[in-house]
Amino acid sequence: MFDLSFVWNGHSILFLILAVCVISGAVFMLNFSKIIHMVVSLAFTFVGLAGVYVLLEAEFVAAVQILVYAGAISILMIFGIMMTKHDELEESPRIQWKGVFAALGCVALFVAIFFAIRSTSFPTAPATGPLAEDNTLELGKQIFTAHVIPFELLSVLLTVAFIGAIVVAKHEDAEESEAVSSPSQKEAE
């Protein structure tokens, strides 16, 4: 029905090591009980994914991945944790049927995707050399010629999103912020 053949060479061994790093980071994210450990573990996953991108000849995307995900997004998440209060224990001890059903659904989805991938024969490209001599140079040419309109739209979207984030997150008024600065009191009312 499908072949599970796996070619052993340098590329595939490197891929296996990186895949183990990525998946173990993600699984530890699910299993740690402290939220700050979860974020650090997921940062490890993002760094491993950057390694996979390097394997796929996407060096610039790997650099952006480390800068944006492992740097900015992880720090932003840690700020979000520091600015909110968390009950340290994420899991509740009793068995949750919701979790069991979610796990069953996810495993079923994975099995479906896996069978779809393994039973499809992807047409192979004619063997060519590397994608680009200079990855960053070629990407820059692509972005600023063929994709310049999405690029400009993206800059507008980023501006709007960040201004919106500041407006949503900042305190409204001085006296109002005084009233809501202790949320536990507000909840107790």
Added chain:
Amino acid sequence: MSSMLASYLTLAAILFCIGLYGVLTKRSAVIVLLSIELMLNAVNLNLIAFSKYGVVPSLKGQVFSLFNIAIAAAEVAVGIAILIALYRNRGTTNVDEFNELRN
């Protein structure tokens, strides 16, 4: 060549399913946002794998994944901002308790 593509797609599928499980079961809103990031990363991995091993290898998949990363950054910023505003009003970050539309 093609079996490496299948390996990359399988890795992306595993990541996507782990992210989906995290979104469905975790109770902290920060972790739910992180799991969504994991799913977006799985999509990026698919795009880059097809940009190398697809029928027509080209850099367009990498350009698309760069745009994707930028959109994800904007989404996380807005998500954290909404989370902080919700925390200020409700005093919790548990997603099970965000049910203001219920009554």
